Amino acid sequence: MPTFTAYPAQGYRARVSTYWWLGRRAYLKFILREISSVFVAWFVLVTVVQIRGLAHGPDAYARIQHRLENPLAIALNLISFFFVVFHAITWFNLAPKAMAVRMGGKRVPAIMISAPNYIAWAVVSAAVAWLLLRG
Amino acid sequence: MADKIAIEVARYTPDRDTEPRMETFEVPLRKEWVVLDALNYIKDRIDGSLSFRWSCRMGVCGSCGMMVNDEPKLTCATFLTDYAPGPVRVEPLKNFPVMRDLIVEITDFLTKLSKVKPWIIRKEEKPVTEGEYLQSPEELETFKQFSMCINCLLCYAACPVYGLDPLFAGPAALALAQRYNLDSRDQGSDERLDILSQHDGIWGCTFVGECTEVCPKHVDPAGAIQQYKLTGTQEWIKSFLMPFGGK
Amino acid sequence: MSSGKRSNEPFLWLLFSAGGVVAAMLLPIHILLFGLAFPLGLLPSPTYETLVGLAHTLIGRLYLLVLCILPLFHWAHRFRYTLYDGLQIKHLDELVNTFCYGGAILGTVVAAYFIWQIP
Numbered sequence: 001m002p003t004f005t006a007y008p009a010q011g012y013r014a015r016v017s018t019y020w021w022l023g024r025r026a027y028l029k030f031i032l033r034e035i036s037s038v039f040v041a042w043f044v045l046v047t048v049v050q051i052r053g054l055a056h057g058p059d060a061y062a063r064i065q066h067r068l069e070n071p072l073a074i075a076l077n078l079i080s081f082f083f084v085v086f087h088a089i090t091w092f093n094l095a096p097k098a099m100a101v102r103m104g105g106k107r108v109p110a111i112m113i114s115a116p117n118y119i120a121w122a123v124v125s126a127a128v129a130w131l132l133l134r135g
Numbered sequence: 136m137a138d139k140i141a142i143e144v145a146r147y148t149p150d151r152d153t154e155p156r157m158e159t160f161e162v163p164l165r166k167e168w169v170v171l172d173a174l175n176y177i178k179d180r181i182d183g184s185l186s187f188r189w190s191c192r193m194g195v196c197g198s199c200g201m202m203v204n205d206e207p208k209l210t211c212a213t214f215l216t217d218y219a220p221g222p223v224r225v226e227p228l229k230n231f232p233v234m235r236d237l238i239v240e241i242t243d244f245l246t247k248l249s250k251v252k253p254w255i256i257r258k259e260e261k262p263v264t265e266g267e268y269l270q271s272p273e274e275l276e277t278f279k280q281f282s283m284c285i286n287c288l289l290c291y292a293a294c295p296v297y298g299l300d301p302l303f304a305g306p307a308a309l310a311l312a313q314r315y316n317l318d319s320r321d322q323g324s325d326e327r328l329d330i331l332s333q334h335d336g337i338w339g340c341t342f343v344g345e346c347t348e349v350c351p352k353h354v355d356p357a358g359a360i361q362q363y364k365l366t367g368t369q370e371w372i373k374s375f376l377m378p379f380g381g382k
Numbered sequence: 383m384s385s386g387k388r389s390n391e392p393f394l395w396l397l398f399s400a401g402g403v404v405a406a407m408l409l410p411i412h413i414l415l416f417g418l419a420f421p422l423g424l425l426p427s428p429t430y431e432t433l434v435g436l437a438h439t440l441i442g443r444l445y446l447l448v449l450c451i452l453p454l455f456h457w458a459h460r461f462r463y464t465l466y467d468g469l470q471i472k473h474l475d476e477l478v479n480t481f482c483y484g485g486a487i488l489g490t491v492v493a494a495y496f497i498w499q500i501p
Contacts, residue, residue: 011232011240012147012154016298018470023205027295030343034464040405041457041489043413044450048493050416051446054437055499058430069421077417084413088406094342098361106276117406125411131436132415132428299467338391341463364395371392 036087039080046077092117140164140215141222142173144185147233155233157224158182164219170210171199174225174237187237194351197287201237202226207289207349230291230298244288247304250330251312256323274319281314281359283352290346290356302335306346306356309337313359316366324366332367340364394459394483401456408449438500450493451486458486 021027046068053061067073095117096110139161147155160181162173171189178185189199192211199210204224215223231239261268290306291297297305304312312331316324331337340360347357419425436442462482466472 011149011234012152013232014154014229016295016470018468020295020298021468024345026345026348027343030295030341030345031464031468034341034460034468037457037460037464040409040453041461043409043417044453044457044489044493046417047412047446048450048489048496051437051450051493051496051500054430054434055496055501061430061433065421065427068417074418074421077413077421081410081413081418084405084409087402088410091402091406094344094361097342097355097358098365100277100358100362102273102277121407121410124407128408128411129415132432133425296467299470300472332389332392338389338395339463341467364392368392368396371390372396 032083033086033090036083039083040087042076043080043084088121092121137164137220140173140219142170142177143222143224144174144177144237145226145233146185146236147227149235155226159222164215164221166216168215170201170203170208170213170215170223170225173215173223174210185237186235195285197285200228200287200289200292202229202292207292209287209289209351212351228288228292230294231288241288243301244286244291244305244308247308248286248311251304251308252323252327252330253311253315255315255318255321256326257320258322268320270319277319278314278317281310281317281354281356284310284314284354284356285352287351289349289351293345293349295343295345296339296341300335300339303339304331304336306360307354309340309363310354310356310359313363316363328367328370331363332371337363337367394455397452397455398459401452401454401459404448405453405456409453412449434501437497443497443500446497447494450497451490454486454489455483458482
């Protein structure tokens, strides 16, 4: 492998701070987006506990429901909701970047990829809500 | 408009300093001046030892990349008046070792660039007598954006992963790999895939997206990398379904 | 062209992507209803019978499996890289990978077990 300088690579290297992500608004947004995955995992945990309740009978499920009414649980789930929505929005907005869809030789505008995702999101959410609320 | 502006420049002399220090100079604030003009003014009239790279002074060579107020910029394309009343802080490009003053060591990038084989690879060369490789405007359009890269390394300065992970190939190298993968004349995708699917080549990218934001030529390296992840995954699936399948 | 071992990262990225889609499409409404609207009484909570009626069907169980498993692997992959870049512990990658993917696998087993146990 040919080297490109006559001198060995050296020089002053600044150490990357543990708080590098606070240095730029874009980095902070990025880390918050990544942290959203923790809230995703949290609610999957809640869902698994709910399923356990379903599996163990109406009293067990009622106990879980009661636990979810605790203000701390509500607060945590409220925060989770915002993070998961943040995940969804950033996800749908970034989807067009991964897919270079071309029609008639030109790249389709990003909105033509993200819009169907948003629509599907609305439709799926409505369907789930309908199934759960119709009684 | 004031007639002067303060420029804070990072100075570092390898054998004398343990770390960079800032030095302030005052330069004329002319409405058509860019940061590069200010640096040249300092070098010509105030301190001839100030060291920095530059060449075309018109945003096509990629030599003059530096941090201006913590933003990766081409100093030949960054107007002083945008920072008035100042001061303007000029530092060497982030995530690279500093050799001297505003000059950084870019060997790492050059090594990674050659590793992705940024040239047309043919399984068989067409003899010259058979004529040129023809390419339609549509075929050109698929990779043209990625070919606009001037290797200025602003994307590397913006990429936190590159700063943290020495094995990550980085935005420009990967965008240029895609430029050749997508070129209809190229038949080297498999070769590049082997290199790039090594553990840390492309998978270190977490799609921060800052590389695309700072690129002065609108190359969109983040898009190139995500597309490459998709291609790499498709190839991986294929290699499972058809382990002895056609290459 | 011979090379070193081809990485299995693509598979993990595929799981991450699938999990990301499921988390984006389904989790918001689930949190809105089960985490907020039902406990706060803003909307009528579905009865135990309704839920079991939905969940015990084959499609119901599959839905729950997808809902629980894929987002866990999305978390595992994303959190792994957050630990690498955020805490800069990439040198502990074996530990991080075990924690993340191991955690997701554990969650998968637990979820599948309870889903199977729905009457």
